[in-house]
Amino acid sequence: MVRLIATLGTSPGGVFESFLNLSTGKYECEECDHRPIKVDEVYIVRTIDPQVELAWKIVKVLFICCSKIEVNLYDIPLKISDITSPRDYKEFKDNLNKFINQGDYVDFTGGRKSMSVAAALVAREKRAHVITTIIPQDEYNRISESIKKMNRAELSEYANRLDHRSKCDARFNEIICxxxxxxxxxxxxx
Known part of the structure; x- marks a missing residue:
C-alpha cells in the first residue's frame, strides 16, 4: 500500500498537484524512471487553525470532484493552532513520527517552514521518500485570489456533505477545479 503524507497550511496548493504528478509519473528526480506511482492513501496532517480548516475542505473537494483517480483520503488535524513554540514543534514532529513509515511519500510543500522541516526530518529518519511541489508564483497568486472571493460558508457546508461516493455539484466543480x-x-x- 503506497501512502502520501502531506503537510497542509492555509493554502490548499501543492497537495493535490503532488498526488496527480506522482500518479501520472510527471515528477522530477535524479536517476529515476518517472514511472507512475499508484498512491492508495493520502493523509493530510494539519493544525486546527480556521484558515487551515478551510484549506482542508478545499483539498477534500479537489480530491473528490476533480480527480479521476480513486484514493482514500484521511484528515489528521493535530490539537495545535500553529507552531509558535519549541513545544508546538516537538508535538507536531512527534505526531508525524507516528504516521510516517519507511517507503511512504512525504510531501513537505504545505504549511510553515517548521512543519516542512519536521516532515522532511522524520521522513529521512524513517527512510521515506521526500517530495515537494512548486507552484509558479503567478498561479499561486491566482489561486489565492480565487479563494478570497469564495463563499466560505457555502463551501464548508458543501465539503461537509461530501464523501468519496458523492456526486459533485457542477456549479462547484468549475470553481474548485x-x-x-x-x-x-x-x-x-x-
Missing part, C-alpha cells in the same frame, strides 16, 4: 496549478512541478528528492 480551477484552484489547481497546471504548471506545478513535483520534485522527488529521495
Amino acid at each position: 480551477s484552484l489547481t496549478s497546471k504548471s506545478a512541478t513535483t520534485i522527488l528528492l529521495q
Whole structure:
C-alpha cells in the first residue's frame, strides 16, 4: 500500500498537484524512471487553525470532484493552532513520527517552514521518500485570489456533505477545479 503524507497550511496548493504528478509519473528526480506511482492513501496532517480548516475542505473537494483517480483520503488535524513554540514543534514532529513509515511519500510543500522541516526530518529518519511541489508564483497568486472571493460558508457546508461516493455539484466543480496549478512541478528528492 503506497501512502502520501502531506503537510497542509492555509493554502490548499501543492497537495493535490503532488498526488496527480506522482500518479501520472510527471515528477522530477535524479536517476529515476518517472514511472507512475499508484498512491492508495493520502493523509493530510494539519493544525486546527480556521484558515487551515478551510484549506482542508478545499483539498477534500479537489480530491473528490476533480480527480479521476480513486484514493482514500484521511484528515489528521493535530490539537495545535500553529507552531509558535519549541513545544508546538516537538508535538507536531512527534505526531508525524507516528504516521510516517519507511517507503511512504512525504510531501513537505504545505504549511510553515517548521512543519516542512519536521516532515522532511522524520521522513529521512524513517527512510521515506521526500517530495515537494512548486507552484509558479503567478498561479499561486491566482489561486489565492480565487479563494478570497469564495463563499466560505457555502463551501464548508458543501465539503461537509461530501464523501468519496458523492456526486459533485457542477456549479462547484468549475470553481474548485480551477484552484489547481497546471504548471506545478513535483520534485522527488529521495
